[in-house]
Each structure stands twice: as structure tokens, then as C-alpha cells.
Amino acid sequence: MKRDILGMIRRGLRKPPHVIAARLAAELSAESERLVAPRLARSFGTRALLRTLGGSSIDQVWHDLAGRPFPLPQKVSWPEVVPEDERREILDRAEKALVRRVALLGSGEVELGRPIDWHADFKTGHRWPPAFHRSIDYNNPERPSDVKVPWELSRLQWLMPAGQAYLLTGEERYAEAVRSVLEEWIEANPYATSVNWACTMEAALRILVWTWFFHVFKGSRAWGDEEFRSRFLASLYLHGRFTERHLEKSDVNGNHYTADAAGLVFAGLFFGQGQDPHRWLDLGWRILCDELPKQVTADGVDYEASVPYHRLVAELFLLPAHYRMLAGHDVTPAYRERVVAMGRFTAAYTREAGTVPLLGDADDARALPLGTQPINDHRYLVGLIGEIFADDSLRARTGGPMGEVRWLLGPQAAERLEAYPTVTRSSEAFPEGGIYLMANPRDHVFVDCGPIGLAGRGGHGHNDCLSFEAVLDGVHLVSDAGAYLYTASYEERNRFRATASHNTPQIDAEEINRFIRPDYLWNLHYDAVPEVRLWQPGDASDKLVASHSGYQRLTHPVRPVRNYTLDHAAHSLTIEDSFEGEAAADHLVEIPLLLAPGVAVEIIGAGDVLLHAAGHDFRLTWQDPQQWTLSLGEGRVSPSYGLAVPAVRLLWRRQGPLCPLSMTLAPVG
Structure with a gap:
């Protein structure tokens, strides 16, 4: 090699x-x-x-294995x-x-x-x-x-x-x-x-x-x-x-090492007898127990900073535990609670329509796929975790097709979940993972205020601190770009994980976390350390104020500060961007907004844009339009690996002294 x-x-x-x-x-x-x-x-x-297996014939070994759980x-x-x-x-x-x-x-x-x-x-x-x-x-x-x-x-x-x-x-x-x-x-x-x-x-x-x-x-x-x-x-x-x-072991491990351990547990439990299977089971389970609290925050967020990989990692921690329990082995309360916490995060980020934010990398990976639902429908995972660990709070947050549950746990489990009374969606914070959800039954705003992935190494995380996705009044309007490709194209790989591909301010065309080298596809410098200054959910509105240090390294340092406000009754979202630094210093500030595929744009006038989506109209307005230049461009959204679809990308741009920008997105009528 x-x-x-x-x-x-x-x-x-x-x-x-x-x-x-x-x-x-x-x-x-x-x-x-x-x-x-x-x-x-x-x-x-x-x-x-x-x-090796201590059998008298292949047929006898086959029969014995067939009788194992x-x-x-x-x-x-x-x-x-x-x-x-x-x-x-x-x-x-x-x-x-x-x-x-x-x-x-x-x-x-x-x-x-x-x-x-x-x-x-x-x-x-x-x-x-x-x-x-x-x-x-x-x-x-x-x-x-x-x-x-x-x-x-x-x-x-x-x-x-x-x-x-x-x-x-x-x-x-x-x-x-x-x-x-x-x-x-x-x-x-x-x-x-x-x-x-x-x-x-x-x-x-x-x-x-x-x-x-x-x-x-x-x-x-x-x-x-x-x-x-x-x-x-x-x-x-x-x-x-x-x-x-x-084993793919390092000083900081991710989903590869977790998958290795899950495979060992399955091999050990499947073969059962002999020194090797016993060792595989013990080693694999020891790794999973050791890695779970390292890779998953106490509030249930996988530290690789990717929603699709959160799903995969949750499966890799869940399925071996389920297999162990079927075979009569124990699973500690601490292990159960951490996986249940992963289920709570999954329930929070999954939208009513069964779609998820495209935060971080995605390669469509699954552990043992059994359902027929679309690749970005994670709702089944909430039900699986709730049933396996008998957690009523997760059972009440399950929805969507029950194929995964039926094929893995049986028809009775699926029937229980289908009959379970559901709870109303509300706002939630996952401060250790750095994710904030401003939500109600009609709105879902997902905000990334977390560190880059893999404990500051980069991993499957992108340059997306302060970026967000938004569903307002039941319509998906603002999207992340997704990931698209890995080694198939270094250029595309780096483009989709770059700052400009995310809904976050960019200063002087610099990355919020510097690239190390073009061929270091899973590493970044950790420059943008997030800071959450206010999280104030409420019945009338939610407020979140956050910042990061990514541009403190500039000759004239700048600290972007973003204020998000969701009005629950009006289904409106206001984003206020301000910038802390030398007021008179000259900077190029660019604020992109990538719209979801299918959202059309009509410019009404200065500071006023109309969005058309799913048979509904929304008005996007912003203050001090004379201070900013708005351009409409072509963006791309990758809903799954290897696939990219066109989308409209709005870009506010200003060269000169630092100046705030406040925009509001709300339904018309």
C-alpha cells in the first residue's frame, strides 16, 4: 500500500x-x-x-448452532x-x-x-x-x-x-x-x-x-x-x-472500532463454544462498554458530529446488547441508559415526516437493515431502543413504519408500539453534544452548536458550527448540504464539508476550522470552539444565542454571534447575526442560506424575498438591505451517498466594517 x-x-x-x-x-x-x-x-x-469447535460432524455442529438464540x-x-x-x-x-x-x-x-x-x-x-x-x-x-x-x-x-x-x-x-x-x-x-x-x-x-x-x-x-x-x-x-x-484501534476511536467490537460479539455468541468464541465475546463486549461513554455524550449524542453516523453507531451499540440479552448475558444499567439517551436524541432530531437533518457525513451505512423505509427515516430506531430496554418515554415517541421492529423483535413488539399513545413534540437541548432543537408539532429548527467530530479531530464532522436546518409550518425550507462523496473525489469531499456549504457566517473566505491538507479527508484543525450564551425555551418562543472562536485567529479577530428566535404561534424564525471585533476593521462577510430542494425563490424588492414550497408561500425579509448584497446561486444537497440534487443558495455579502444582519422567515397569511 x-x-x-x-x-x-x-x-x-x-x-x-x-x-x-x-x-x-x-x-x-x-x-x-x-x-x-x-x-x-x-x-x-x-x-x-x-x-476448533469440538464437533463430531458438520451436521452436528450445524444443528447445535441452529439451536442457539x-x-x-x-x-x-x-x-x-x-x-x-x-x-x-x-x-x-x-x-x-x-x-x-x-x-x-x-x-x-x-x-x-x-x-x-x-x-x-x-x-x-x-x-x-x-x-x-x-x-x-x-x-x-x-x-x-x-x-x-x-x-x-x-x-x-x-x-x-x-x-x-x-x-x-x-x-x-x-x-x-x-x-x-x-x-x-x-x-x-x-x-x-x-x-x-x-x-x-x-x-x-x-x-x-x-x-x-x-x-x-x-x-x-x-x-x-x-x-x-x-x-x-x-x-x-x-x-x-x-x-x-x-482491530481498528487508536487513541481516539469511532464507528470502525465500534463495528469491529459488534462483529466480535456476534461471532462469539453465534459460535458459542470454544476458546476463540468466548474470547471474541468478552473482548467485543469489553470494547463496547469502554467505548460507549467515550463516544456518546451523557445526553446521547454520538461525538462524530453526524446524524447519519449517530444512527449507525446507535445500532452498533444496541444490537450486540440485544443479542447478549437473548443469550442470557447481562447488560449494565449504565450501558442501557446511555443507549436510551441515544434514542432520545434520535427522537428529537427526527422530523414528523420521517426525515432528518443532514448534519455531517453520511454513507448510508446500517448494521442490519430489515425495514423498507427510506434511508433517512430513523424513527424505527427510537422504537427498537424503547422496546429492547423497556423505556416507555421512547415507546411514546416512536412513529413511522414498523418493519424494523417487526423483523427484529417480532409482531407483538410492533403492535405495542403502534398502539402506544404518542407525545407532543417540543423543544429540547443536548448541551454536551452541542445540538439544540426548537420545535413544536409544526416547526422543527435544528441548530448545531457543537464541536467538530471525533473529540476535536474532525472525523465525520463538517465546518458547520452555528449552521441550522428549518422546517416551518410543516414545510422543509432550509437544508444542510450533506456529504455526497468520500475518496471518490477529494475536491467534492472537501467542498461539501467546507464552511461555504453550510448555513453559517464566513469571514474573509476563511474556513471556520482550517483544513490540514487536501488529502486529509477526515481531519481538521479545531479552531471553532462553540460557546452557547443563552438557551431559553418557552411557550411563546424559543431563544438561542451562540458563538464560536473560529475567526479569532485572523489578524483582526472576529467572533460571530448568532441569535435564533422561533415564534411558536407565528411559525416564524428570526436569525440575527452580529460580529464582535474591531468595528472599523475591513472584512468580507458572507452569510449563506441553502434552501431545501424544491423551494423556489421570487425576489419582491429590497430586503424582501418570497419562497414557494409544497404549495405554501413564505416571506424572507431582512433589515438594512442597503448594507448587504444578496445573490441567488445554485447549490446542491446530498440526501444520500453518491447523490446530489440542485437547490437554491442565497448569499448575503458585505465588504467593509462589521455590520449586523437580521433576517426573518415566516409563512404568508
Whole structure:
């Protein structure tokens, strides 16, 4: 793999000695696999598997594993409990999976063919060689490619509807199709030897999906012969071994390390017997218990500063806990409460229509997707957490489709949640996470006053301090830009996480948190330390006043101060921007406002704009229009990975001494 060796050394020397020692040990262990991996890929067959698991035959091992608990409800007549519209959608997705037609990461529908090329980015045609995973350079700025395509393809989550269709119909063709795909994958991806082993998180997430496939198809005819059973279990076992030996651990960890731990818990509980599974379970659970209070604030916000990753991380902490409980293991009250807090935050940021703010990065990642709802509908997560941990406050805040709950917890859980009396939406603050929600049943204003992600490293956070999204009188008007792409385009990656792509003031065309280098796609300098000066929710209105230090580094320092006021009765939002600094100093101040896709703009006069959206009109007015120049431009919003849609971007601009700007957005009539 091509690496910035000097950069790695410099960064490494800044870390504590114990971290350096642990990293060196991990590197040596990982490199030793160059010799071990080819032998394991060839030799870990039936005899080795039986010796490791202590079984007398593959069929006996299969039978024993089939009797172990798993997060798939048993003795359920699925055709009777799945609503007809959900059934139709599942069967449609299953038919596409059977003919190997997928739509992944903004690709549109693509025919994969037979056999599938597991090593290629089918969006660009770039292909990675079948080699030892640490020798593969998957980060190619000079050659357009996106390694997430083969990774997402190899997660096999797109194949899960075939499993659901099998449970709905009992038709063996679904079992045969899934077996065929798995056999192809195993053949094309020997242990530790392909791009699909280059990231441990990918192997860990496959453990979740493969164990689910096992419990779906364990009694099918297509999965009945000993040779396939042996190859499947051997490969799955090696996934556990690989995950343990290649943990993505650092001094500050994120969702990759959490996914690794979740995979170990699933592998340990699935296999159950033997030294390795016991160690996997203990290690994975110990990591999750240690990382949960580090990665999630006490008020329930994932510290990677991304709403989509908050959902993924919540699933990664929740599902292993649920699996442990099914297997008779304990989960501490502290662990339960922190995950419940994640559910409260999810309930707060999720809007009535089942959409979410596009704060931070997004790659459409899920742990074990079972529902048919749109990718940005997180409402099911609130219900899952509420049911698993018997929290009535979350049960009362659940809404939307119940497919995820039904397939994971059973039809009775879904029925309970559907019948549960719901609570009225209101304003909430998550001060440790830095998120403030000004809300009522018709309005939802999401404000980011938090630090950049990953404990000040950057991570999946953007330059969005003081930015906001707004729904007023039930209409989505103001949006974040989202994330769009990662390594597929450095330029687009940096554009979408830049200050100018967010609804926050920009001074002198500088970033609020400086970029380190164009190729440091997940790192930023931590310049913009937030300060919340006032949070005053009320029956008539909510007020929030916040600032940050991002421009204190300028020759003539400036501190932006933003005052947000939501009038509940009028459904109006007022944003007042002022700037603390030398009043006479000359600065370029730009204040962008990215409108949600579909919102049209009509200029009425100086300081007066009309917005048309969803059959409603809203008036946007601002004070001292002669002091500011307004321009209408083309913006883009990325609702999911690899997809960007056009949107109107308003920009107020002023060069000269510091001057405040106050704007109000309100329904007409």
C-alpha cells in the first residue's frame, strides 16, 4: 500500500508512548498474517473447523448452532404478520436481488452479472488486484474510483430481502440464490486476500449479515449439503479471527472500532463454544462498554458530529446488547441508559415526516437493515431502543413504519408500539453534544452548536458550527448540504464539508476550522470552539444565542454571534447575526442560506424575498438591505451517498466594517 510514511511517523510521535507501543505491536501482528493468511485460506476446512469447535460432524455442529438464540423472532408466521404493502416491497427487492440488480451509493440500478466482480468499483470500472489486504492501495486520488462500492456490495445487505422473502414464501429459490452468491464471494475473496478485507469494519459487518443468513436458511434444502455448510462456517469463523487480529484501534476511536467490537460479539455468541468464541465475546463486549461513554455524550449524542453516523453507531451499540440479552448475558444499567439517551436524541432530531437533518457525513451505512423505509427515516430506531430496554418515554415517541421492529423483535413488539399513545413534540437541548432543537408539532429548527467530530479531530464532522436546518409550518425550507462523496473525489469531499456549504457566517473566505491538507479527508484543525450564551425555551418562543472562536485567529479577530428566535404561534424564525471585533476593521462577510430542494425563490424588492414550497408561500425579509448584497446561486444537497440534487443558495455579502444582519422567515397569511 502506498503510504505517507513521514506523515505517519510525525503523527505517531505525537501520540502517548503506550499508544505507540500498542500500535507497533498491532502492526507486527497484522504483518505476520502475510505468511499465515494463504495457509489458513487453503487449510481451514472441515477437519480444522471440527477440531476448533469440538464437533463430531458438520451436521452436528450445524444443528447445535441452529439451536442457539439469535435476534430473529422464532415461531412467527411471517405471511400473516407482514402488511401487504411491506410484503410487496420486500418481494420486489428480493426479485431484483435474485437477478443481481442493485442500486448502491447513488449508482442507479446496475446488473452485476455472473459471476459478480467483487473487486471492482462498477461506477468507474476501476478494479483492485486480488492481493494481501495490507498491500492494496484503495485510496486513489489520481484515478477516479470509490472503494466503498465493492465494500458495500460485499456487505451483502442488498441480498437480505431474499432472506425475508424466503421467510414469507418458503420458496427454495431464495435460499439457492443466496447460497450461490455466498459461494461466489468465498471463492473470490480468500481469507485476508482482497480489497474486501482491507478494512476490518467490512469483515465485522459481514459477520452480522452472515449470521442472520444462517438463521434464516438453516433448515432449507439448498443449505443442506455438508460441503457448503463447512465452507460457509469456516469462512464465517475466519471473519471472527480476522476481526480480532485487525482491530481498528487508536487513541481516539469511532464507528470502525465500534463495528469491529459488534462483529466480535456476534461471532462469539453465534459460535458459542470454544476458546476463540468466548474470547471474541468478552473482548467485543469489553470494547463496547469502554467505548460507549467515550463516544456518546451523557445526553446521547454520538461525538462524530453526524446524524447519519449517530444512527449507525446507535445500532452498533444496541444490537450486540440485544443479542447478549437473548443469550442470557447481562447488560449494565449504565450501558442501557446511555443507549436510551441515544434514542432520545434520535427522537428529537427526527422530523414528523420521517426525515432528518443532514448534519455531517453520511454513507448510508446500517448494521442490519430489515425495514423498507427510506434511508433517512430513523424513527424505527427510537422504537427498537424503547422496546429492547423497556423505556416507555421512547415507546411514546416512536412513529413511522414498523418493519424494523417487526423483523427484529417480532409482531407483538410492533403492535405495542403502534398502539402506544404518542407525545407532543417540543423543544429540547443536548448541551454536551452541542445540538439544540426548537420545535413544536409544526416547526422543527435544528441548530448545531457543537464541536467538530471525533473529540476535536474532525472525523465525520463538517465546518458547520452555528449552521441550522428549518422546517416551518410543516414545510422543509432550509437544508444542510450533506456529504455526497468520500475518496471518490477529494475536491467534492472537501467542498461539501467546507464552511461555504453550510448555513453559517464566513469571514474573509476563511474556513471556520482550517483544513490540514487536501488529502486529509477526515481531519481538521479545531479552531471553532462553540460557546452557547443563552438557551431559553418557552411557550411563546424559543431563544438561542451562540458563538464560536473560529475567526479569532485572523489578524483582526472576529467572533460571530448568532441569535435564533422561533415564534411558536407565528411559525416564524428570526436569525440575527452580529460580529464582535474591531468595528472599523475591513472584512468580507458572507452569510449563506441553502434552501431545501424544491423551494423556489421570487425576489419582491429590497430586503424582501418570497419562497414557494409544497404549495405554501413564505416571506424572507431582512433589515438594512442597503448594507448587504444578496445573490441567488445554485447549490446542491446530498440526501444520500453518491447523490446530489440542485437547490437554491442565497448569499448575503458585505465588504467593509462589521455590520449586523437580521433576517426573518415566516409563512404568508
